[in-house]
Amino acid sequence: MADKYERIMELAKRRGFIWPSAEIYGGVRGFIDFGPLGTVLKHNIEEKWRRFFIHRHSDFIVEIETPIIMPAKVFEASGHLKHFTDYIVECTSCHRKFRADHLVASSTDIVEVESLSIEDLNRIIKDREVRCPECGGILDEVKTFNLLFKTTIGPYSENVGYSRPEAAQGMFLAFKRVYESMRSKLPLGIAQIGRVMRNEISPRQGPIRLREFTIMEIELFFDPEQSSCPLFDNVKNISLSIIPEDKVRKGLLKPISITAKKAVEEGYIVNEWQAYFMVLGKIFMESLGIPSEMQIFIDKPREERAHYSAQTFDQVVKLERWGYVEVAGYSYRTDYDLSRHMKFSGVNLRVYRQLDKKILKEKVTVKPNMKILGPKFKSKVRELLTSLNYESLASELLSKGFVEVAGYKLSKDDFIISREKLEVGGIHFLPHVVEPSFGSDRVTYTVLEYAFHEKDGRIILKLPRDIAPIQVSVFPLVSKDGLPELATKIYRLLLEAGLRVEYDESGSIGRRYVRADEIGVPIAVTVDYDSLRDGSVTLRDRDTWRQVRIKISDLKERLLKYFEGSLCFEELGTPFKGR
RNA sequence: GCGGCGGUCGUCUAGCCUGGACUAGGACACAGGCCUUCCGAGUCUGUGACCCGGGUUCAAAUCCCGGCCGCCGCACCA
Structure with missing residues (x-):
């Protein structure tokens, strides 16, 4: 007997829910079409997501649309060009493949492998005589896989662009505009439903692992000093099944049931916003026909998290063939993305919060003393000054008494440092971000699987009435x-x-x-x-x-x-x- | 990406080993007609497939090679 997945896919193809793309040319792995019924079902699910996550919060969560293709700079800033890359090394005798960075970490005393380049990895493997952990064979050259789809923007253009692997970056880039059009208030949620692409090495699980898929995401921006969620009271007594990070590390995969309130109080969930969306996500999936006892939230250990994340819970649901599969991720992205885009674009993305009462603050201004620097460096002075890091200049000069730039040591006498007392009415800061992110295609398949019933050889798809196509x-x-x-x-x-x-x-x-x-x-x-x-x-x-x-x-x-x-x-x- | 197995109407399959009467057979599904008073009824008619490319051969669904796709194992899945 075919397993449930096969029976569902048979129905899906026959009745027009989903089927492989480019089927008449033999198909392409990792791409699927949605047929007439599948398209409506998926839209209904997305529409329900809108009602659940956006509409009921319309005073502070808004939806936008941003492009799928963005210039390379965006993904340099976001860290995807670097971190969305895997370094793979193959054993020349047994042909097993390994993550080169993981291998270096486990076979040497080097712990910080994150920042290593391909050259570093090759050199370390050679110098430290790192061998195949399985058969002891010699390792081949390290190869890279970047999972971003690459293209050029404009014909005959050198202007490299990538398709987004998450909708999030578009929301970060538009943050300032949206923030201002929403009357400069926090908390602010920016939502987006859209296509994203990841050039997966070997996608094999039908609609579960795709190279192009739809994501439903919210970036919720909040003041880290005021991180409580005003709606948390509505959900605080609802329980979640979670597996905390330390248990995941030890391989103990038995979830604990805990109320949202306790989970935050006891530090399992990093803040109320994260917990709020997790509860909402659980109820959302329940409303789509996935019982809560089939859902677990797994705290991803640090080494498995994305580069931007300080905490990520995967919301997984039990599927017949693949076991627990992630349908949503809840990440605490801190101010990582905004700070990176601020740095790379040079645009100030900070927001302002007025304080209850004015405070006295000492303002330190540092100006280069051109009377000294000019004669000292002559024509080089301009270059020198542009490569200074003005962010940390004052604090460095005050603590160390000098700064180093382009091989020169500049002392505090080379600058004019002035201090003045100022009354300030507010502070500038970068908002922090909590991100719930759903895979629309996975949710759609999951809904099909939970709705799929058979009785006397007939199929009954018990879809919730509000999403039935x-x-x-x-x-x-x-x-x-x-x-x-x-x-x-x-x-x-x-x-x-x-x-x-x-x-x-x-x-x-x-x-x-x-x-x-x-x-x-x-x-x-x-x-x-x-x-x-x-x-x-x-x-x-x-x-x-x-x-x-x-x-x-x-x-x-x-x-x-x-x-x-x-x-x-x-x-x-x-x-x-x-x- | 590697290794193993596989790919025939929409679906499930017969045929492949042993090349030729295969114009590729069947069942179910689907479409049209007749029939039909509440759960896959009957009946007639019809549509519909050898994954793609190359090779061997007088002749390829069948043998060989490559590709694509699927399943399993390994690896991968920020």
Whole structure:
């Protein structure tokens, strides 16, 4: 028997949810198409995410759209050009491959491998005689894999660009604009749903590991001095299943259940915003049909975290074939990204906070004393001054009494240092960022898997009613005697009510129920001979097969309420038993 | 990327070892007709496949090579 993944993918291909891209050319690993039903399902999930994460916070979380391609500089600043690269080294005799930096760390006393270049790694491997840990063989030259997709911007252009591996950078670059257009207030959330690309070495898990996929992200900017989340009270007593970092390290993968409040108090979760989004993420996944006991939050140990992260929880859900798979990540990115972009762009990205009362502050200004420096360095002086680090100049001069620049030692006598007492009304600082980030495609597949049920050899896709791609099927009991005409009228009526409806008169009524169940249509409307006489129709519930009778005139209003969630199936009409 | 196994209608499969009557067979699905009064009914008709490229051969779904894709193991998955 094929496993659940295969049975789901069979359905997905046959009924038009998802299939491999470029199939007629044999397909390409890591790329998938969404078919007619899959596209609607995915959009519905994304729309629900918007309601959950953006709409209910519209006073401080806003959505934007930024490009997929950005110039190289952006990814230099973000650290992706450096850190999104893996150094791989292959054993020349057994042909096993290893992460060169990991290998150097484990076979030498070198701990700080992060900053090593490819040349460094090659040299260390040669000098320290690092061998293959499996067979002792000689290692080949180190090779790099950068997972960014590279391109050029403009034809015949030398202007290198990369496609983004996360939507986040666009939000950091736009931070100043959004902050100002949102009246310069914190906390501020910037959200984005969009495509990202990662040139994965060997993606193999269908819709789970893709080279191009959709991400749903929020960068929540807050004042690190005022890190409490005003909405935290609403969620503080909700429990999360988490595996803390020290347990992950020891390989103890048994989660503990802890309330959000306690998790923050006891230091498992670094701040309230992080915890708030984690709770929201849990409830979001639950609302998509993934029970909370199938969800775990795993604290990623330092060495496995991305370069920008001070804490990352992976939200994982249990899948049949692959075990626990990450559907969302919650990262505390501190001020890493803003500080990097500030440094690389030269634009001040700090925000201002007014203090309750003015404080007296000593302001130290340092100016180069050109009367001394001019004669001393003559034509070199300009170059010297531009390469000074003005950020740390004052503190260095005051503590050490000198600074070194371009091989010259400049003493504090080369500068004019003045101190003045100032009354300041506020402080400038870089906001910190907490980032919840969902993989839309993974969530969509997960939803399919949890909705997938089989009963007597028929498939029933028990999708939550608010995300089902088709909400209502309309059938004439038989396709004659005016029944199709009335059914078509009802079909039009419901379409105009804004529902996603389908009409089907082929084959027998049972066959049509089967077809509708398979794609997860929650409600079937059947028009019969009584409908012609008394204007009533049968509604049939996908999951229970229960039926109720309802007047056509009530249909639109009650179905809308049902899909809104304010009526349950039994409340739609009076119980009915077919003949 | 490496190694192993595999790839035939939408799906599942027969055929491959032993090359030729394969115009590639079946079942289910799908489309149209007839029929059909609430859960895969019946019936008639129809659409529809040898992953791609090269080689061997008089002849390739079948043998050989390469590529692509899938599965498994290794590696990778900031």
